[in-house]
Amino acid sequence: MEKVFNFSAGPAMLPHDVLAKAQAELTNWNDNGTSVMEISHRSKEFLSVVADAEKNLRELLSIPDNYHVLFCHGGARAQFAAVPMNLLGSATIADYVDAGYWAQSAITEAKKYCTPNTVSVITEIDGLKAVLPAKDWNLSADAEYVHFCPNETIDGIEIRDLPVTDKPIVADMSSTILSRPINVSEYGVIYAGAQKNIGPAGITLVIVRDDLLGKAKEYLPEFLNYKTLVEKESMFNTPPTFAWYLAGEVFKWVLEKGGLEGMREHNEHKASLLYDYIDSSSFYSNGVHPNNRSLMNVPFLLANPELDALFLEQAKAKGLHSLKGHRAVGGMRASIYNAMPLEGVQALVDFMKVFEKENA
Amino acid sequence: MEKVFNFSAGPAMLPHDVLAKAQAELTNWNDNGTSVMEISHRSKEFLSVVADAEKNLRELLSIPDNYHVLFCHGGARAQFAAVPMNLLGSATIADYVDAGYWAQSAITEAKKYCTPNTVSVITEIDGLKAVLPAKDWNLSADAEYVHFCPNETIDGIEIRDLPVTDKPIVADMSSTILSRPINVSEYGVIYAGAQKNIGPAGITLVIVRDDLLGKAKEYLPEFLNYKTLVEKESMFNTPPTFAWYLAGEVFKWVLEKGGLEGMREHNEHKASLLYDYIDSSSFYSNGVHPNNRSLMNVPFLLANPELDALFLEQAKAKGLHSLKGHRAVGGMRASIYNAMPLEGVQALVDFMKVFEKENA
Known part of the structure; x- marks a missing residue:
């Protein structure tokens, strides 16, 4: 199976190492x-x-x-x-x-x-x-x-x-x-x-x-x-x-992982990667002012909402789970809490680029 | 390690098969x-x-x-x-x-x-x-x-x-x-x-x-x-x-395991085994009338409370955990909920017999 990155808003991804330890010692x-x-x-x-x-x-x-x-x-x-x-x-x-x-x-x-x-x-x-x-x-x-x-x-x-x-x-x-x-x-x-x-x-x-x-x-x-x-x-x-x-x-x-300074660096890095790509694209958009963009939850819209279902389906096939936005606002949401590795956000951005190319 | 039977009043033992399944699919x-x-x-x-x-x-x-x-x-x-x-x-x-x-x-x-x-x-x-x-x-x-x-x-x-x-x-x-x-x-x-x-x-x-x-x-x-x-x-x-x-x-x-009729049979069997042995012994006692004895929690006293610590220590060494009674009543307590197998109660009774023989 493809490696899975889970963008659920909560219950959310747990650190892989923590889950592996819990599994090893569960019984x-x-x-x-x-x-x-x-x-x-x-x-x-x-x-x-x-x-x-x-x-x-x-x-x-x-x-x-x-x-x-x-x-x-x-x-x-x-x-x-x-x-x-x-x-x-x-x-x-x-x-x-x-x-x-x-x-x-x-x-x-x-x-x-x-x-x-x-x-x-x-x-x-x-x-x-x-x-x-x-x-x-x-x-x-x-x-x-x-x-x-x-x-x-x-x-x-x-x-x-x-x-x-x-x-x-x-x-x-x-x-x-x-x-x-x-x-x-x-x-x-x-x-x-x-x-x-x-x-x-x-x-x-x-x-x-x-x-x-x-x-x-x-x-x-x-x-x-x-x-x-x-x-x-x-x-x-x-x-x-x-x-x-x-x-x-x-x-x-x-x-x-370096305590909360380590987490800040890790989270700012992930968030920048995603927001920067969204801002560089006319296919995706985020409606929040940069001063108030969340480090943890990145909602974004596709230019054509008719493509939402296809986006979610193809993302899931790539191991990118739970990207559907909250029903109150629609579109997509990537929750990128502490446990989400940089690799997961990179995989999301890579997929978004390909999807844009194929559907823009 | 000795197979462990856990007589904790709660959080208590879970069915072994359930824990094993949870472990296998935890990640x-x-x-x-x-x-x-x-x-x-x-x-x-x-x-x-x-x-x-x-x-x-x-x-x-x-x-x-x-x-x-x-x-x-x-x-x-x-x-x-x-x-x-x-x-x-x-x-x-x-x-x-x-x-x-x-x-x-x-x-x-x-x-x-x-x-x-x-x-x-x-x-x-x-x-x-x-x-x-x-x-x-x-x-x-x-x-x-x-x-x-x-x-x-x-x-x-x-x-x-x-x-x-x-x-x-x-x-x-x-x-x-x-x-x-x-x-x-x-x-x-x-x-x-x-x-x-x-x-x-x-x-x-x-x-x-x-x-x-x-x-x-x-x-x-x-x-x-x-x-x-x-x-x-x-x-x-x-x-x-x-x-x-x-x-x-x-x-x-x-x-x-046969639903609640199965559980009743299982629990009555376990409780009888323990209560019957306690009643047959002058070394152990339970102070509850048979009409109202719990199927789930069996408190018992040793004739000589000075032996309590030794009992608990030797029991634990035999894989019989968490037998200490509640501080309000002292003595011992065996909680034998659904997940406790008959084998666990049998192991407890076997140990109690040996302990009685050695210390009575």
Whole structure:
């Protein structure tokens, strides 16, 4: 079979080396005679997985000591509810920066718990979608926190600015975490579903600053209570152990590949290769301003949408999977998270060139 | 290495054949060139996993058409909150049958949402722990539903009666689901964390009767809303796909092993072997009345607790893992879920005999 490169937006490709290791030890982990997914989460063997995962993640992100690292159930959607229930206290207003589908989904959920102040930040520059500079965002004076989603997977838009505020900044980093260095100390809460850059679907990372604990609504389900999860070291209930183990293996892999500086270089290289080719072609187009193009999700349109089906069919035959764009925007989308090798993007560009030549 | 039998209470042993298949296809599932955990949950390939899992589960449990099958995030602890938030409507009282630790944990969470009427059902017969007959349970007239946990893993107590009521019965079957046939139509909601008889930790089964939908509290997080999950076919957000796939493989395995009648026979055989030996010995003891002994979790004490450490050490050397009892009760506990082969229980009994002989 042709070597496969999987451009799925999530669940997404995992690093080949991580999957190969998981496969080799799936039925006999660390010579225990059992699978890692069959052992107690409270066994000393599994606790060493947990300790290593946190240590390596703290090293990768240079997480300060006054931040807690939690591994949670429920996906980022659970955090859409958990964030307001954990952080609002008696406040009733929070700012929600809106740059697309995921920000809007968080706003819809937040309406159950507060009055979200929707801060629209999308504009147009030279006919291309762009994000207003942060200094022009219309934040409210009385918000308890400012929520934003720095990378919108459907439109392929990345916000590189941080909100200009002295309130806690809460970021849904599901699709951008670990793709490049960030300064954790600028945030109050960072959360991320795993299925793009961390591991398999079913585990969610939360990084929360210590002073934000202890303001939970009385009706907050306990398994989503940050303070409880800190006290129970993310084991208030049985955690998704296999996903946690794989996340830990991914953290090791990122460290081996040069950490987040290494990932930035790797991701910028891949993204340039693809965006540069799209920009050089009149057959393909991307509608996002270069300032706000996502490093992780590259949507593009064919000049003639009637060719979409043929493009997808021929791409798949070449081992280039899951390139169909989200139904809301149509066209194509190449998600090129950390685990996508340069070779995969090169293979995509090579195919796009041939397809253009044959169909332009 | 000695063949390992893993008596962990959960995450627990998975069927050997299921793990071996998962290992063989971990990096190249169904000749797709990718892992099943790397593909979109909305891809036709994954939707076939989902359809098969539901079909096979419906066959195993003979689930009537007016019941929905959901695969959820969050573990059974999430359901401790989701059940009252989904079912209470404007009611304020629910009955909670209390036979031990897990029932009590559900009660603690339910107090956030209603006034749980705690129905104590533990008694003593001939010096052994037992459960009152259901006709003697002190249920309230105005409860919206009756919650119970038919198998308590820590004390090794199983409730074989159903509450005598015309209210919806809600059962936390985390540790007993699929161990023997049940009549689903007697229940309003059945839920179960996966990590004992279904699959790896991180996915939760909910079976809910259609007429119970649509009464959610306004503050219920959407990813826990049964009605939303029914409408979105358990894909309101990205589900834990790998755990779902493994659950589906476990359902196939149970069908191959004779379905739930086959499991009952298998489980009764294993439990008898162990309980009969314990009862025949004055060196080991189990404090539960035979009417209420769990088929799944067999706690036992050594006559001299000073020998506990030696027992555990020698057992482990024989490949008999995770036999330490819960810290609340001490002693030993052998969890013998569906995936534990008869051979494993036989090996445990053989070891116990030798240990008794050497130390009595």
